[in-house]
Amino acid sequence: FSMIMWEFASGIPPFNDKVHDLQLALNICKGERPEIIENTPQCYLELMKKC
Template identity: 45%
Template sequence: IYSIAILMWEISSGYSPFIDYEHDDYELAMNIINGMRPEIMSDIPLEYKNLMVQCWDADPL
């Protein structure tokens, strides 16, 4: 479900997530596991934002 949230983020922002974050793959993966998420754009609809946040939650249900 996390990947759906990231796809939603890419669609709403027009960018790849973490593009400005210098990292190696392991470091990024560990940061994501520990809760790092891309910043949500302020101009997206509330329902879209809520669904995206729920999808990338560690326990999405």
């Protein structure tokens, strides 16, 4: 759900600059997350941190 909120805030899909492969999936499982976009609404940030 947090990735959907990130996309709402940024207007682009998360990790759009990376190859969507096994390595990316493993990195996400290890905690990799996209940078929080400046001016993201606080209510979005709170929801994203809960997911």
